[in-house]
Amino acid sequence: xxxxxxxxxxxxxxxxxxxxxxxxxxxxxxxxxxxxxxxxxxxxxxxxxxxxxxxxxxxxxxxxxxxxxxxxxxxxxxxxxxxxxxxxxxxxxxxxxxxxxxxxxxxxxxxxxxxxxxxxxxxxxxxxxxxxxxxxxxxxxxxxxxxxxxxxxxxxxxxxxxxxxxxxxxxxxxxxxxxxxxxxxxxxxxxxxxxxxxxxxxxxxxxxxxxxxxxxxxxxxxxxxxxxxxxxxxxxxxxxxxxxx
Amino acid sequence: xxxxxxxxxxxxxxxxxxxxxxxxxxxxxxxxxxxxxxxxxxxxxxxxxxxxxxxxxxxxxxxxxxxxxxxxxxxxxxxxxxxxxxxxxx
Numbered sequence: 001x002x003x004x005x006x007x008x009x010x011x012x013x014x015x016x017x018x019x020x021x022x023x024x025x026x027x028x029x030x031x032x033x034x035x036x037x038x039x040x041x042x043x044x045x046x047x048x049x050x051x052x053x054x055x056x057x058x059x060x061x062x063x064x065x066x067x068x069x070x071x072x073x074x075x076x077x078x079x080x081x082x083x084x085x086x087x088x089x090x091x092x093x094x095x096x097x098x099x100x101x102x103x104x105x106x107x108x109x110x111x112x113x114x115x116x117x118x119x120x121x122x123x124x125x126x127x128x129x130x131x132x133x134x135x136x137x138x139x140x141x142x143x144x145x146x147x148x149x150x151x152x153x154x155x156x157x158x159x160x161x162x163x164x165x166x167x168x169x170x171x172x173x174x175x176x177x178x179x180x181x182x183x184x185x186x187x188x189x190x191x192x193x194x195x196x197x198x199x200x201x202x203x204x205x206x207x208x209x210x211x212x213x214x215x216x217x218x219x220x221x222x223x224x225x226x227x228x229x230x231x232x233x234x235x236x237x238x239x240x241x242x243x244x245x
Numbered sequence: 246x247x248x249x250x251x252x253x254x255x256x257x258x259x260x261x262x263x264x265x266x267x268x269x270x271x272x273x274x275x276x277x278x279x280x281x282x283x284x285x286x287x288x289x290x291x292x293x294x295x296x297x298x299x300x301x302x303x304x305x306x307x308x309x310x311x312x313x314x315x316x317x318x319x320x321x322x323x324x325x326x327x328x329x330x331x332x333x334x335x
Contacts, residue, residue, distance in 0.1 A: 217272070
């Protein structure tokens, strides 16, 4: 196991990647452990010791970050999104295939302000509202032409599980209405000659975010994003994530 | 079988599975296999042989005559089943 310096962490809140203005990230997952320890059973005539027993209860996830307020970039907009239910993806690095926490936030806080003569700091906190999925980073970066993403092996989506998809489009540039059609597809064989479309996102023509949940069953284990891009000199900066839980 | 899955019997090799083998796949993949001719037609799938419903019952009795218990009496010397071949040497 190799330790790593925290330098490539990233956090998307809706269509905003706040990594560029953040100097500190925190992620905390919790589960309420409910105790149900009882006396030793009647059959035990000489009990010597009992041990606490617990059931895993309600889960929660909190993401926090702090940094320096940049009024010109994206924090004002991210701040505006906090009152709603932002779609959140949080990764520890930008290597494709690395782990990403995915959830919808509900309650959060945002604060800023500082001393005279100092750079204005900010901090914010995002709490999960519902299921938290630990997914995989499929794509991170700019897409300028139609193409296929990297295929990744995913667990089968069987009864009781779902496939969660997050598509964050951070920025769009170009002329002639740059348009991104984003498709999520699977393959049983792995070469996608047998590709089946599992989800088609609504076309992106501007920065935005979409979250999709696909219910069982999905037996194919090879998954990827595919995109069709039109327009003149189009550039779409994206973070694409998928997870099964 | 896993909930939501379908079982397909393959007529040709697919994804490492030999013809005749069964695979459990989701409905989308099952549809794909059918459309691309991977599913064995039902008529080719080996089934236990059904009873021959086309066979006609054998009736050894003359029409309208019921076999009675008397018919089954052994007639001793008048045994009609005795060998009556005239050419047979005694």
